[in-house]
Amino acid sequence: MKAQCVSLCLLGTTLWLCSAHARGLRTCLISTNLRLIEESFRGIKQAIQAKDTLQNVTILSPSETLHGMKALDVCCMTKNLLAFYVDRVFKDHQELDPRILRKISSIANSFLYMQKTLQQCQRLCHCRQEATNATRIIHDNYAQLEVRSAAIKSLGELDIFLAWIEKNHQGTSAASRPET
Numbered sequence: 082m083k084a085q086c087v088s089l090c091l092l093g094t095t096l097w098l099c100s101a102h103a104r105g106l107r108t109c110l111i112s113t114n115l116r117l118i119e120e121s122f123r124g125i126k127q128a129i130q131a132k133d134t135l136q137n138v139t140i141l142s143p144s145e146t147l148h149g150m151k152a153l154d155v156c157c158m159t160k161n162l163l164a165f166y167v168d169r170v171f172k173d174h175q176e177l178d179p180r181i182l183r184k185i186s187s188i189a190n191s192f193l194y195m196q197k198t199l200q201q202c203q204r205l206c207h208c209r210q211e212a213t214n215a216t217r218i219i220h221d222n223y224a225q226l227e228v229r230s231a232a233i234k235s236l237g238e239l240d241i242f243l244a245w246i247e248k249n250h251q252g253t254s255a256a257s258r259p260e261t
Contacts, residue, residue, distance in 0.1 A: 084112050087105075092128065093152050098123075109121065112155070112197055113191050113194055113198075113225075115243060115246060115247055116239075117191070118188055118191050118243060119240075121184045121187045121188050121191075122184070122188060122240060122243065123183045123238050124179045124184050125180075126237070126239075127183065128178070128181055129181070129233060129236045129237050130237040132233050132237075133230075133233050133234055133237045134230065135226065135230055135234060136180070138226065138234060139222070139234075139238065140219060140222040140231065140234050140235050140238055141219060141222075141235070141238045141242060142227075142238060142241060144207045146215050146218050146219060147241070147242075147245050148245070149215075150211070150212070150215065151211065152249075153207075153209060154208075154211050154212035154215070155208055155249045155250070156199070156205070156206035156207075157206055157207065157208035157212040157213075158212045158215060158216070159195075159246065159249070159250070160196070160199045161208070161212065161216040162201065162208055162216075162219070163192050163195055163196045163241055164196065165216070165219060165220065165223075165235075166189070166192055166235070166239075166242070167189060167192050167193060167196060167261065169190040169223065169232075169235075170223075170231075170232050170235040171185065171188075171192075171228070173228050173231065173232035174233065174236055175229065175232075176228075176231035185202060185236070188239070223235060
């Protein structure tokens with residue numbers, strides 16, 4: 082009887098720790114209002130996509146790159162794509178229109194905030210080979226284009242990344258909560 086009680090206590094503790102880990106991981110992933118980012122993007126989408134002269138080329142679109150991600154790879158892929166946009170796309174894009182530049186800066190600041198949140202939870206976000214390979218494909222797609230064209234293409238595909246975040250982080254983002 083005592084052994085059963087100890088076993089049940091151990092099982093209960095293990096389940097509690099696993100749920101705490103999962104809750105911690107969920108709260109780490111996305112802690113910004115995606116709707117505001119999407120709204121900023123909608124405000125510039127047409128202007129950005131009009132500058133894209135490479136209509137038959139994609140950087141994020143290949144279905145196997147993002148849409149085939151397993152749940153275990155979502156955190157890593159999110160972290161990698163945020164870094165991709167912050168470290169390459171936003172830095173490589175040169176915008177003269179101040180209205181568009183303000184919206185891009187707003188999106189970039191939101192991405193920086195999400196990156197900071199993920200850095201605080203680094204121990205919960207592991208990168209498996211599948212996520213590393215998918216990230217490499219995206220970087221290779223980007224590198225195959227001239228820098229200016231690659232930045233425009235990636236900005237034009239930002240809605241793909243935002244939709245992917247929303248789909249894969251349902252209930253973990255502030256997207257469905259009102260801004261406070």
